[in-house]
Amino acid sequence: MKVQVVENVLRANDELAAINRGDFERAGVFVVDLIGAPGSGKTALIEATLKAMPDVRFGVIAGDLATQRDADRMAKFTNHVVQINTGKTCHLEASHVRQAMAGLSLDAIDLLFIENVGNLICPVGFDLGQHCKVGVFNVCGGDDKAAKHPYIVRESSAIVLTQVDLMPHVNFRQQVFLDDVKTLNPSAPVFALSPITGTGLESWLKWLETARAGVRRGEGRKL
Amino acid sequence: MKVQVVENVLRANDELAAINRGDFERAGVFVVDLIGAPGSGKTALIEATLKAMPDVRFGVIAGDLATQRDADRMAKFTNHVVQINTGKTCHLEASHVRQAMAGLSLDAIDLLFIENVGNLICPVGFDLGQHCKVGVFNVCGGDDKAAKHPYIVRESSAIVLTQVDLMPHVNFRQQVFLDDVKTLNPSAPVFALSPITGTGLESWLKWLETARAGVRRGEGRKL
Numbered sequence: 001m002k003v004q005v006v007e008n009v010l011r012a013n014d015e016l017a018a019i020n021r022g023d024f025e026r027a028g029v030f031v032v033d034l035i036g037a038p039g040s041g042k043t044a045l046i047e048a049t050l051k052a053m054p055d056v057r058f059g060v061i062a063g064d065l066a067t068q069r070d071a072d073r074m075a076k077f078t079n080h081v082v083q084i085n086t087g088k089t090c091h092l093e094a095s096h097v098r099q100a101m102a103g104l105s106l107d108a109i110d111l112l113f114i115e116n117v118g119n120l121i122c123p124v125g126f127d128l129g130q131h132c133k134v135g136v137f138n139v140c141g142g143d144d145k146a147a148k149h150p151y152i153v154r155e156s157s158a159i160v161l162t163q164v165d166l167m168p169h170v171n172f173r174q175q176v177f178l179d180d181v182k183t184l185n186p187s188a189p190v191f192a193l194s195p196i197t198g199t200g201l202e203s204w205l206k207w208l209e210t211a212r213a214g215v216r217r218g219e220g221r222k223l
Numbered sequence: 224m225k226v227q228v229v230e231n232v233l234r235a236n237d238e239l240a241a242i243n244r245g246d247f248e249r250a251g252v253f254v255v256d257l258i259g260a261p262g263s264g265k266t267a268l269i270e271a272t273l274k275a276m277p278d279v280r281f282g283v284i285a286g287d288l289a290t291q292r293d294a295d296r297m298a299k300f301t302n303h304v305v306q307i308n309t310g311k312t313c314h315l316e317a318s319h320v321r322q323a324m325a326g327l328s329l330d331a332i333d334l335l336f337i338e339n340v341g342n343l344i345c346p347v348g349f350d351l352g353q354h355c356k357v358g359v360f361n362v363c364g365g366d367d368k369a370a371k372h373p374y375i376v377r378e379s380s381a382i383v384l385t386q387v388d389l390m391p392h393v394n395f396r397q398q399v400f401l402d403d404v405k406t407l408n409p410s411a412p413v414f415a416l417s418p419i420t421g422t423g424l425e426s427w428l429k430w431l432e433t434a435r436a437g438v439r440r441g442e443g444r445k446l
Contacts, residue, residue: 039361039368040364069371121288141260150288170389
């Protein structure tokens with residue numbers, strides 16, 4: 001019985017996600033679902049990206065259990081921000097995104113970041129209508145986190161490793177992390193960067209631009 | 224229908240948790256459920272605690288989606304370690320703990336750490352049979368995380384803030400974090416510490432010892 005109910009919920013979610021994706025594509029919006037642990041640096045990554053690409057019209061849907069602190073941070077860089085508070089729900093679903101879309105002018109947006117609830121596990125299984133999922137890991141979280149969280153690594157089109165500026169202060173063996181990612185998802189590029197110092201940001205921005213252009217041209221509709 | 228199923232699952236979990244707790248108490252085992260984000264420093268905290276209290280007979284149940292890296296780390300300090308791999312399940316349930324208990328000699332253990340799956344959200348709602356939950360936050364995760372994760376703060380008997388050795392390298396306003404904790408849970412002590420340098424560890428050990436003694440004497444059966 002439990003399985004049946006869960007399956008129904010997932011099917012309804014996937015159907016709504018497909019509707020979301022159709023709307024995004026008609027409006028020419030490229031959508032990235034950022035998934036990472038609390039404090040992995042998702043918001044800092046978005047801030048740095050928005051700042052570095054002033055010609056791109058960004059939108060952000062920020063998911064959190066509580067507070068609108070992330071939306072307040074991002075509102076400095078774009079007017080197209082919606083905060084979703086999920087209460088006790090540990091992930092965003094297509095219905096949350098649908099709700100947020102009502103507060104966004106899709107025609108005024110080129111690239112939409114969905115900052116998922118801080119959680120490396122539960123958000124992985126839910127299609128939101130995005131074109132790609134990007135897994136965000138951080139140096140201070142330790143070099144074992146890709147191996148410990150295989151599902152997000154496998155589902156990601158790219159992996160971002162943040163906080164490389166803190167590398168001198170912690171015991172993080174970057175090769176261990178990179179090897180684990182490669183084993184789980186050989187085709188995913190890894191962008192090791194610091195949103196604070198700007199180190200490594202360029203490759204991430206270039207990947208984002210190329211991925212966006214591909215979707216605009218109708219290649220790899222879902223990366 | 225969905226709610227009914229979830230309620231049944233939770234009721235079954237609570238019943239099994241009560242049985243676990245009864246067994247722990249008969250054997251005189253004090254049980255702490257550590258809940259924190261991936262990379263918040265739960266394993267490092269347990270390692271430092273085991274090392275600092277050589278007279279206490281520790282046991283550890285380590286929960287992760289995948290790998291037995293945590294159990295391997297802890298096995299250096301105690302023989303009473305069981306790793307639980309949950310697959311895609313985002314939290315431990317009483318049944319996982321029950322299963323792990325079969326591999327532990329409770330009579331040879333004074334204090335059992337249950338290191339929950341790295342996740343600040345889902346583990347909060349599940350009673351495992353522990354005497355207290357301790358929320359683990361980390362400096363590199365940012366000073367907004369208590370406010371963003373109110374449920375774990377409210378349910379915790381104590382809060383640990385790790386990585387204080389990294390405070391000089393990141394923008395973490397400790398007072399903001401402390402104020403948020405105080406608003407949500409005025410009675411929970413906060414232990415700001417570094418398992419790496421040992422800073423602040425003493426107060427945490429003392430609290431742990433006092434809490435354990437209280438339960439041994441039958442005070443505050445569930446903190």
